[in-house]
Amino acid sequence: MLNEYNCWLQERAIQEAPALRLNSVCVRGEGAVTEQAAEEFRLGVKRLMGFSPAICYCGECTSEYSGVFLGTIDKLSGEYKLSSEKLKDGGFLIKSWENYLVIAGQDEAGIMYGVFRFLSLLAQGKADSAMEIKDEPASPIRMINHWDNINGTIERGYAGPSIFFNNDKIEYSKERVEDYARLLASVGINLISINNVNVRFNARYLITEEMLPDAAGIAAIFRPYGIKMMLCVNFNSPMIIGKLPTADPLDASVIDWWKKQTDLVYKYIPDLAGFLIKADSEGQPGPFQYGRNHADGANTFARALKPHGGLIIWRCFVYNATQDWRDWSQDRPKAAYDNFVPLDGTFDENVILQPKWGPLDFQIGEPVAPIFGALKKTRHIMELQITQEYTGQQVDLCYLPWMWQYIMEFDTGHGSDSCIKDLVNSYKEGNSFIEGFAAVGNVGLDNNWTGNTLAQANLYGYGRMIWDPSLSAKEIAEEWSILSFGHGAAAEKVVQLLMGSYQTFEKYNAPFGVGFMVNPGMHYGPNIEGYEFSRWGTYHRADYKAVGIDRTSSGTAYTDQYSPGIAAMLANPETCPERNILFIHRLPYDFKMKNGETLLQNIYNSHFEGHDEVEAMIEEWKSLENLLEKDVYNSVLARFQRQLMNAREWRDQINTYFFRKTGIADKKGRKIYE
C-alpha cells in the first residue's frame, strides 16, 4: 500500500525480478556523492526486492564476486566496453547483460542519477538484462527555490510549515531534510535555495557568523546528494548588517563590504552555489534607489562571488507597483523585457538572470514571456512555480507538467528550432540559450510533503521535465503513477485524472487567459474585480460590451516584444491561441470563437463544463476506494470535495458577473444566478 511520506520511492515488492545479480555491488570510484549513490542503490534494492546488497569499495572485484558495478565512466568504460563519449555533467550510462549491471556516471552526480534511474526502471518493471541506456540532463541548472520564512511559515506554502526554519532561526529534522534531498536527487535536482527571496527579519542575518554554522549544516545534508545550496540575500545588507550609510552597489565601501561578507560566507560553506536576489520588486530594496541599474547591482555581487566560483542569480520579477488603472498604456507584463533586454550583454559572466516563465505572474492562460529568445548575450534560467499559488493551492488538482509541456513547446520564433525546449542549453545563432530552470517548491512539514498527495506529481514532474524537456506530460504522469501506486487500475485512473486536471482547472478559472480574478493577497478563490483597480497592473477591464486587454500594437504594444512571426500570430485574434486570447485582445462578448459560439457563450460553457468535470473526477476517484490506502483515499477525496465547492464558486461568480454586465442568458438555459 501507498506510504505517502515516501512519495515515488515506495517500498513495494516488484512483481517480476530481472535476472540480474543485484546482491553484490562493487564501487569503482570514491567521493561522498559516489558513496551516497551506492547507499541509495542498497536502499532502493532493499525497498523493491527485500534484500540489502553488499557494497564493496575494494575497487578490484571481478564479476566472480560482484554483479553490479558503479563508478564514473572514465573508470568503467574500458573494462565494460562503454561508450567513452563525453556526456553533459550528470549524464550516465546504464548497461546490463547476462546477469550483470553497470551504472556509470559522467561524474559523481551522474552515478547518483544513474542509480535512481535504474531503481525507477526496476520499480516500473522495465529493468532487464539487455539495457543500454544513455541519458544526460538538458541543462546544468536544475533548481528549487524555497519561499520559506525564518519564522517557519512559507510564502505561498500549502503543505505545512517550513522543513528548514522555525522561531526565527534554522531548525530542522536532519532525517526529514535528508529524505527531501533523496527525493530531489532522484529526479535530478542539483541546486536549492532555502530561504524566501523576500528576505525579511532574521533571515537577513543568514549570511552572518551567528547563523552560518547552521546554514552550513543544511548544505552538508544536501552535499552527498549532489545538490548545492544558495542563500537569498537582502540588497540592503551592507546597511542592515554592516551599518553602512548606503547600499549603493557602486559605492566603494559597499563593494568592499560584500567582498568581505562573501569571503566569510565561503569560509563556512566553501561550495555554496552563490546568492539569489530579488531587487526593486514588491517592496524589496534594489539598485534603483541609488540611480543604478540591474547590471550595476548584479555585477557587484558577481565580483564578490567570482573568486569562490559562485553565481549570482538575479530575478527579473521587477516592478515598482506604481501602475494606475486609469492609464491604459501602462502594462506590467512588459516589465521583464523592458528592464532587462536593454541591459543584455552588460552583466558579468557569473550573473544568471531568472525571469518568470509568464509575463505577469504564474497565472493560468498566460503566454510564455517574450524575454525568452530575446536575451542574446546574457546567461539566464526560467522560473516556474511548483507550489500551486494560482492553480488551486494543493486543494484543487492541477497537474502542472501539462502546462510545462506547453511552455517547452512554445515557439519563441527567434531563429530556427526556437521552441523553449530547443533553447534549453543549446546554442542557436543569435540567441543565448536557457541554462536551466528554477521553480518555487511545494513541500512543507505535512506528512505527505505536498498537502495533496497527488501534488507530489508536480514535484516529480518538475524534475523529470527539466531534465528532459522532450518528455511529455503523459509519460511523466505514467511514470509517477506507477512508482507511487504500483501497476494496476489505480495508477491508470490517476494518470487520467492528472492529465485532465489542468484543463478542467483552466475552464472554471478566469476565462481565456484574462487573469487575476483571484482574491487579493491569498490568491485563492474567485474575486473578479479584486485586483481591478489595484496598483499591481492586473486588470481585465470588463464592461457591458467587451473584456480583456489589448496588448497588440493598437494597445499596449506588449506583443511587439515578441519576434515578428510570433507577434503577428498573437496580434491576430484569428490566430492567437484561445487559451491566451483575452490576455492579448480586448474582445466584444459576441466575438465568434473557433467553435462558432460567441465569447460570452464560451465563458458560460467553460465554467459549467469545468464544474461538471470536477464532479466527474470525484466519481472517478471514488471508484478507487477499495484500491487505495484509506487515509490517502480520504484525504484526497476531501480535497476534491473542496475543489468542487471552489469550482462552483468560480462557475457561479464568473457567470453571474458577466450576466450582470450583459443581461445575455445562457443559450442552453443553465442556471445563472442574478
Place this chain on the structure above:
Amino acid sequence: MLNEYNCWLQERAIQEAPALRLNSVCVRGEGAVTEQAAEEFRLGVKRLMGFSPAICYCGECTSEYSGVFLGTIDKLSGEYKLSSEKLKDGGFLIKSWENYLVIAGQDEAGIMYGVFRFLSLLAQGKADSAMEIKDEPASPIRMINHWDNINGTIERGYAGPSIFFNNDKIEYSKERVEDYARLLASVGINLISINNVNVRFNARYLITEEMLPDAAGIAAIFRPYGIKMMLCVNFNSPMIIGKLPTADPLDASVIDWWKKQTDLVYKYIPDLAGFLIKADSEGQPGPFQYGRNHADGANTFARALKPHGGLIIWRCFVYNATQDWRDWSQDRPKAAYDNFVPLDGTFDENVILQPKWGPLDFQIGEPVAPIFGALKKTRHIMELQITQEYTGQQVDLCYLPWMWQYIMEFDTGHGSDSCIKDLVNSYKEGNSFIEGFAAVGNVGLDNNWTGNTLAQANLYGYGRMIWDPSLSAKEIAEEWSILSFGHGAAAEKVVQLLMGSYQTFEKYNAPFGVGFMVNPGMHYGPNIEGYEFSRWGTYHRADYKAVGIDRTSSGTAYTDQYSPGIAAMLANPETCPERNILFIHRLPYDFKMKNGETLLQNIYNSHFEGHDEVEAMIEEWKSLENLLEKDVYNSVLARFQRQLMNAREWRDQINTYFFRKTGIADKKGRKIYE
C-alpha cells in the same frame, strides 16, 4: 497655541475673567469623586487663569473666606437657596451671584460634571456672575467600548497601540490613563470596557487571579472620575479557564462556575459594572452551540452578577455568517430584530441588550435599525462607533455628531414622541426606553490620542450628544472648536470644516446607502465588488440595469420590521430618504430622483462633488496656516492630502464601475475613466 495632547482641556489664558472669586474653594462633602472634582476645579482654573485656587475641606468656610462652594445638592441647597428638585444621577446646578459660585451635584459625579461644565463655560467666555444652570444627563449608561487586544493592537484602531495592554498583558502609563479618565469625565462618560469584545488569547484570563490585580489597578484610576469599568468575557470561559467539558449556560456546573468566578472577580473589583459579551457572532462562541437562546445565555451571567449589583451587557451584533449570495431572500440586516425581538421579556432585569445603531454594520447611509422602539420589555442601549472604521479611519475628516444627530432625530414611529432622542431614558406607552449608549472608542497611544487631531471632535461630541441628545451637531462643533483652538478665525473655520465633512465623505463613498463597497478586512478605500460574493451578507447586486437591494415586502421584507408608518415611508421610493434609498430599494439607473436627474447621473454628480469638496476643504485648511501650531497644521494637512487621494479613488472607481456597467456617459462631460 494648541497642545494636541490636552484635547479640549487646553491650557490657555481666557480673554476676560469673570468677576468671580475663584481663588478659594470650600468643599462641602466628601468621597473620592468629590475630592477629584475639587482637584479638577483647581487644575482647570490654573489652566485657564494661571493661579491655583486653595481647596478647603473644613466644611465650615463662610463667604468671607471662600468664593466657591462645591458639594452635593442636599448639602448646599438650603444654604444657597438652590432648587432641591431631584435630578437624575449625575445632574448638577451651577449658580453664581456677585462674586460667588456654587456648583452642586445630585451626587458626587454630579459635582464632577458641574465642575467640568463650569470650566468649559469659563474657557468659552460664557461664565459670569449671573449663572443659573440646571443640567442632567439624558440617560444613565454613557459608555465607551475599547476594542483593545491583549497584545496591544486595537481592532479598528487608527491612533496607535492600546493605552491599556501590551505584550499579552495589562501594561499602561498611569498618567496617560488618568488623563484619559479626565477627558472622559469632562464630557460625562461614566462606564468603560477596556478589552475587545472578541476575547482572544490571554485576554480570556482577565477574570482570573493572575490578571485581576492589574485589572483592578485600571479600575482604581477611573474610579475617582466617576467611571466604572466592565470586562469583556469569553462565553467559553468555563471550558478555557475552568476546564469543564461544556459551556452550556443551562448546565449546573457551568452556572456554578460562573457564580464562583464572578465572586472572585468582585473580590478584586467590588464596584465592577459587570461583563460585556459578544456571543454567536463572527466566530465567537455562544449559546447556539448548545441549542440555547440568547436569553438562556445572558440570564446565566445575570444571575452570577446580580448579588454584586453587576450588569451583563449582551451585544446584538449576532450572526453565523452562512449567507449565500445566490439567495436573494436572506438578509443579514434583519438579524438583530429576528434574534432578539422574539425573546423580548425573557431577559433578567440586569441584562442590557446592545444593538448597533444601524442594521448592517456602522455603514454610511444605513437607516436606524428597526429593533429600536420594537423592544417593549427589555433593557437596552444603542451602540455607536466613534472610531472611524467605515468613515475614513481618522485619515478622512468625518464629523460623526452630524450622523448621530440624524440618528437622534430618527422617528421609530412606535407611539407618539417616538424619535430616538425621545426614547432615551424616557418611558413611552408600549415601548421600552433606551437606557443609554455605548460606542467603540477612537483613542490610542498617539500623542494626540485620535490620530487625526480633528477626530478629537468625535470623542468630545459623543460624550456631549449622549448627555443631551437634543444638542445639535453644530452646537457641539462650536463648543469643541473654541475649547480646542480658542476664539477666533481658526475655530470658526474648523466648525465649518467639521459640519460639511460627513456629507462630503458620504458623497464620495458608496452611493445612496448601498453600503459595503470597501476593501474587505481593512474596510478602507473602495473595492466595489469586494464583498459582493462573500458570506457576510453584504451585497449591492449591481447589474447593467439596476443596483441596490429590495428590502421591502416584495424583497427581503426587512422594512416590515419597522412600525407600519415608517415601513410604508421607507418602502415607497418616493418617500424613502435618498440617503438610504439603495439600502431599501433596487432601482434602475434611470430612476428619477428628487432633483430631477437620474439615479446614475446622481451617482456621478455626488462622486465628482465629493472629491471637489475635499479639494476645497484643503484650501480652507491652508488658510489657517499662520493661525495654527505648525505640527498640528502639517499633520492635519497631510491627512487631508491622503483624503483627497482617497476621494479621487472613490470617485473614479465608482464612476468607472457604473460607466462600465451601463455605457452611459456623464451628462456634464466630466472625465470618467473607461
